[in-house]
Amino acid sequence: SAVISQKPSRDICQRGTSLTIQCQVDSQVTMMFWYRQQPGQSLTLIATANQGSEATYESGFVIDKFPISRPNLTFSTLTVSNMSPEDSSIYLCSVEDLGEDTQYFGPGTRLTVL
């Protein structure tokens, strides 16, 4: 399976600021996803990062709040904008290659908003 890294691994941010999380894969993959895991909750899909076009957002998530970039087949970023304490979560990227049914996850970014 692909090796996935995320930066930063954790951060503590002030309310109203923005944080960009990077996801790097060691091989080209077709699909990249961004998930959120709020405290005590399951993982929830935020959006699918599409290479060369806008990300596809799930219900409840919007581009202004969570802008996503996917400049190539090995890299994506998720920005959490204008943060509030409710954005405190673990943010995870995952990848899935064409023809496979299994997603593999990065180590996650633990975000705390004060």
Added chain:
Amino acid sequence: DQQVKQNSPSLSVQEGRISILNCDYTNSMFDYFLWYKKYPAEGPTFLISISSIKDKNEDGRFTVFLNKSAKHLSLHIVPSQPGDSAVYFCAASGGQAGTALIFGKGTTLSVSS
């Protein structure tokens, strides 16, 4: 409305015994099911999966059973080892969800030696 439910938040088992983790789903369009294991401060690690055309899939100590009529799947770990202590997530995909994974809330497994 939760489409994937793991009703047991925790499970304690002795080393060497069987661990059975359960998962129920409500969406009959789901056609692919996965189990992930998650240690603290790490991302979920893929364990085992099953397609809806099968009712059992085995990989070493891990076996997943799927009962489509009951919309229920279970993960069996035999024999359980202390290193298996982690949070286990059940996930499903298919139908309108497409390739997106819908996760349960997880079950924390503790294996004591």
